[in-house]
Amino acid sequence: MNVKGILTATRSKTPLVQAITNYVTINDCANVLLACGASPAMCEVAREAYDFSRLSAAVYCNIGTLTPEQRQAIQEALRGAAEKEIPVVLDPVGCGAIPSRIDYLEELRSQYPIQVVKGNLGEIKSLAGIETQVRGVDSVDNGEDAVEACVSLAQKWQCVVAATGIQDVVTDGTQVAVIQNGTQMLTKITGAGCMAGAVIAGFCGAAENPFKGTVAGLLAMSLAGEKAAAGEGGQLPGTFKVKLIDEIHQLTEESMAASANIRYFSV
Ligand SMILES: Nc1ncnc2c1ncn2[C@@H]1O[C@H](COP(=O)(O)OP(=O)(O)OP(=O)(O)O)[C@@H](O)[C@H]1O
Ligand SMILES: Cc1ncsc1CCO
Numbered sequence: 001m002n003v004k005g006i007l008t009a010t011r012s013k014t015p016l017v018q019a020i021t022n023y024v025t026i027n028d029c030a031n032v033l034l035a036c037g038a039s040p041a042m043c044e045v046a047r048e049a050y051d052f053s054r055l056s057a058a059v060y061c062n063i064g065t066l067t068p069e070q071r072q073a074i075q076e077a078l079r080g081a082a083e084k085e086i087p088v089v090l091d092p093v094g095c096g097a098i099p100s101r102i103d104y105l106e107e108l109r110s111q112y113p114i115q116v117v118k119g120n121l122g123e124i125k126s127l128a129g130i131e132t133q134v135r136g137v138d139s140v141d142n143g144e145d146a147v148e149a150c151v152s153l154a155q156k157w158q159c160v161v162a163a164t165g166i167q168d169v170v171t172d173g174t175q176v177a178v179i180q181n182g183t184q185m186l187t188k189i190t191g192a193g194c195m196a197g198a199v200i201a202g203f204c205g206a207a208e209n210p211f212k213g214t215v216a217g218l219l220a221m222s223l224a225g226e227k228a229a230a231g232e233g234g235q236l237p238g239t240f241k242v243k244l245i246d247e248i249h250q251l252t253e254e255s256m257a258a259s260a261n262i263r264y265f266s267v
């Protein structure tokens with residue numbers, strides 16, 4: 001398997017992505033979607049969310065700062081997405097630290113189709129009911145059994161599951177991709193995970209299936225991170241964040257293929 005063509009498809013189709021996301025990193029998510037060739041719209045007013053999702057190519061829901069209004073908007077957006085059969089990417093931010101978020105996500109998933117769940121490993125293990133370590137919205141998991149956790153949740157939820165960390169794991173419950181790119185600098189800014197989720201939604205809006213869209217999205221973030229960290233000032237978090245968006249903008253199919261370090265296998 002490879003993810004060739006997804007970046008090009010995103011840039012030519014310019015998929016409209018509805019994002020309902022936390023107010024810490026909402027602007028970064030919008031910019032990173034533009035940089036990868038998608039069209040962001042942070043439409044999270046409950047009475048508009050259903051109509052808007054029906055115009056979109058993908059929906060990104062991130063529960064980092066879940067307000068009552070966002071809860072309603074997510075409900076409405078997912079209803080529209082289900083009717084239009086467009087991909088929904090769910091980012092379960094903080095569910096390891098706040099158990100009621102797990103109940104909320106379980107309920108959501110019982111009501112509407114979800115195509116991708118992407119979180120850090122602490123969040124994914126928490127959703128899968130596996131012992132882990134988190135600090136608020138950050139994972140401090142040691143990385144063990146990441147594949148098993150993702151496969152278990154993917155089979156239970158019947159969707160693509162991705163866990164980020166020193167390596168990223170993506171699975172649809174049958175095939176697995178382990179992405180070994182990235183840089184520690186991605187942990188020195190807030191929102192690298194949120195941005196990764198947004199890019200995944202953009203790519204899923206143009207890709208032939210959510211597994212490929214998710215692998216390509218995480219690869220794009222990790223490679224852009226590597227390049228940003230290697231440039232002048234790239235070891236300083238403020239500069240790094242600006243460069244990260246610039247590097248997403250400058251990614252090409254060739255540079256992605258040349259630097260990708262992905263291992264694929266079946267479960
Ligand atoms: N130690 C690391 N080395 C290399 N890359 C990393 C490392 N940790 C995370 N990454 C990369 O950083 C990105 C974000 O992953 P991370 O697990 O930090 O997300 P997150 O905790 O959800 O972030 P946030 O909540 O701040 O949005 C992913 O692309 C991942 O591959
Ligand atoms: C810091 C923070 N708090 C809630 S959401 C968020 C952004 C990273 O997930």
Ligand SMILES: [Mg+2]
Binds near residue numbers: 091193194
């Ligand atoms: Mg996160």
